[in-house]
Amino acid sequence: MEQATKWPMPALTDEEKRILQGEEGTVKQKCMQYLVELCRISGADKLVDLDGTCDMHTPGFNLNQYIGFTYDELAEFVAQGGRFKVPTFANKSPFYEEAPIHGWEQCNICSYRNPALRHDDPAFHEKALHKEEMDLLKKMGMITTHSCANYLTMSYLPSVGAQCAWFESSQMPYCNATLGARTNIDGSLATAILGKAPHYGMRVTENRYGTILVKTDRLIHTDMEFDVYGFAVGEACDVEVPVVTGTTRPTTTQYQKFNSACQTGGAVSMYHMPGFTPEAPTIEFATGGKPFVREVMIDDSILRKTYEGLNYHKTDKVDMVYLGCPHLNIVDLMLLTRKLEGKKCKIPLWIMTAPWLYNHARDLGYVDIFKAAGATLMSGACLAAMGAVPEGVDCIAVDTAKQAQYITGCYADEGDFLQVCYGTQDDCIDAALTGTWHGEWR
Amino acid sequence: MAEKKRIYGRCEYPGKVEGEALVAPKYLQGFTNVAPAKGYTTERNHPLYRVPYTGKILCFYSPRGSGGFLQYGFGKKPAGFVHTKSSPLTVGCMTQGHVPAMTDFEEDPMKYIETGDTVFINADEGYIEITKKEK
Incomplete structure (x- = not known):
């Protein structure tokens, strides 16, 4: 890949170069190789040091299809004192089975529709929890919240502006918009072990300003309205940063609804609700004083059409x-x-x-x-x-x-x-x- | 000889490949809404519902939804990717797919590319070339 002239390397610090050369062991070296690749793919100019939290799918021993760890390799890393550099939480139950933690006895579901793998089978359930791998991760500091909404139980939320590395999609806008912390979809063993992540996207202040003004002619105040509106905002804005108006002050439930919906109907990782979200005391703050690129009206007919599509x-x-x-x-x-x-x-x-x-x-x-x-x-x-x-x-x-x-x-x-x-x-x-x-x- | 249109952009993943374009006129979505073992999208009401993408140059504006979009880089994956906007979803996909990919163009290639056109991705040199299909 080095021959690619249009695929620049990020600027690495001396410490990061030493890690990449393997001077701190193969586990950290692989993590750095993976993060450097993410920088090159994303166009990130450098890595940032995380001062918030990590969130990842577990066990996550493979960073991608080409870079991963064996159990023994990570066990050796742990035996030598290897730990996560930032507080790290598990979203969802362990992959790929993603079994219920509670209530599995009533879960008459065949895992991924394979009749041989039933969630209400005690033997399957025990195996699906990946205890050996999870115990190893716990030694590294993994906090096993196991929820797509693990911000509900973290009891340690990132501060405004803190650099995080989360992965669960509905948590992207929760981290960026609701909390005012900063993340892309990049929580992994690599970010947790090195405490670093590529500098691009929502980590960059300039990219967090609102560019699209979203209006509606219906007062969005019920839980379902926040859900449908979120989906419609996602479809209208995709990866842009909308400034969303027309709502009452969201409750925690309504933030959960809106955030999961705008990350499903689109890929809205960051939005502003002036007067409600922390980086938007006013519309001017939300846009950085710049004019909107465009305005979107999501009227009642669009909301109804969105509802009908669901x-x-x-x-x-x-x-x-x-x-x-x-x-x-x-x-x-x-x-x-x-x-x-x-x-x-x-x-x-x-x-x-x-x-x-x-x-x-x-x-x-x-x-x-x-x-x-x-x-x-x-x-x-x-x-x-x-x-x-x-x-x-x-x-x-x-x-x-x-x-x-x-x-x-x-x-x-x-x-x-x-x-x-x-x-x-x-x-x-x-x-x-x-x-x-x-x-x-x- | 058919006219070629060259558009410069950013190399997302290096390499060169030529293939037939498959254009997604609507956002693509991963997680349950793609079947990498079969090589097609499984999203209800999507224009590409169950249309094979394996070996094609998959062209789209931008993905939406879950980080599971990375599954487009698994299994029976496309030969290359051309898309208008990059995002953490495409970054995740390219780190899995390891096939030539271009994005962030000087002008939006989705204005020109139609399904069936031939697209040459030269990510090493930072451009794509589009050859229109014969009408």
């Missing part, structure tokens, strides 16, 4: 309801107990949260309330990530654009087999209690 069903007979994409926070769970206490679900209702919140929910009595209502609280996983819906399910109801968008991809070879009803959480609860979909754009 619905993918010809029947109103629902077989299952799934809530918890991204994983539900503790207030969501508390509110759900109010809606379900004393009721009885007619069809399966699965509720997904972060593993560490599951423990709190159990202590608060929520698990028992859900169980009495015929619902199941689970943690750490996701239907789309497990690559399937439970056996016998032809039509599923969800309250999140992200899950609606991804779950059908698992069934592409079966055409319209898997139907998806998308709507509000109340629409989903109603479907769980009646077995019928009554949701509509209101």
Whole structure:
């Protein structure tokens, strides 16, 4: 690759050069080789030192298809004192099975639709947790939050401006826009071990200013409106940085909805909501005083069309309801107990949260309330990530654009087999209690 | 002889390759919405739904969604990539794919390239050449 004249190397410090030459061992050398390659691909001029946190898919022993580590290689690194340089958290349950941490006993799903690999099989579950690899990572400092919304349980959030390296897509705007910290999609063993990441994208102040003004003629104030609006903003803006107007002050749940949706409908890693997000006290701050490149109006008709695109069903007979994409926070769970206490679900209702919140929910009595209502609280996983819906399910109801968008991809070879009803959480609860979909754009 | 249009841009991954263009008129998305073992997109309602991309020059504006877009660099991958805007999603894909790729052009190649055109990627020299298909 060195002959490529138009593929410049980043400027490395003397320390980084020494690591690249292998003077600090092969593990760090491989990490540096990988980060240098990322710099060359992205056009990054240098590496930055991380002063925030890392987030990565686990176990993650392979950095890509060409650079990776054996267990023994990392074990030797750990034995010699090798540790993560920055606080590092696990998103999702371990790959590639991505098994539920809690509730797997009720998870009648064949992993990636392989009948030989069932999530409710104790032997499969034990293997899917990758204990040996995870124990090694824990010795390096891995904090096993195992959630796509692990910011809910980190208890150590990056400060405004802190350089992080996260990987989970819905967490990109949570880190950049909601928290005001800085990340690209690059959390890995390499960034965690070296505490460095390529300097490009959202790490660069100039790239974080808003360039597109987004307006709407509907006051965005409900959870589903934030979800649908987020998806539409993503579709309209893709990798640009929008300045989003027309909303009430987002709740934590609404930030979760908007962030996951704008990273599904598009690739919005950073946005501003003037008056709400930390880098946008005013529109002028959000744009750096520069004029907008363009304006986008997402009116009610576009929102309705977006809603209809997320619905993918010809029947109103629902077989299952799934809530918890991204994983539900503790207030969501508390509110759900109010809606379900004393009721009885007619069809399966699965509720997904972060593993560490599951423990709190159990202590608060929520698990028992859900169980009495015929619902199941689970943690750490996701239907789309497990690559399937439970056996016998032809039509599923969800309250999140992200899950609606991804779950059908698992069934592409079966055409319209898997139907998806998308709507509000109340629409989903109603479907769980009646077995019928009554949701509509209101 | 068919006219060639040359557009200069940034080498995202080095190498040279020529092939038939497959243009995605809508954002491409990874994670569950691509099947790398089969070499096609699996996103419902996408214009390229189940259209094979293996061995083609996959041309698009920019991807969206999950970091799982990197799966376009797995398995039955394209011969090369041409896309308008780079992002962490394309960076992740190219570190997996290791096939010639160009982006950040002096003018948007998506205005010229149509499915079936021949595209020569010379990422080592920093340009692509488009030869229109015969009408």
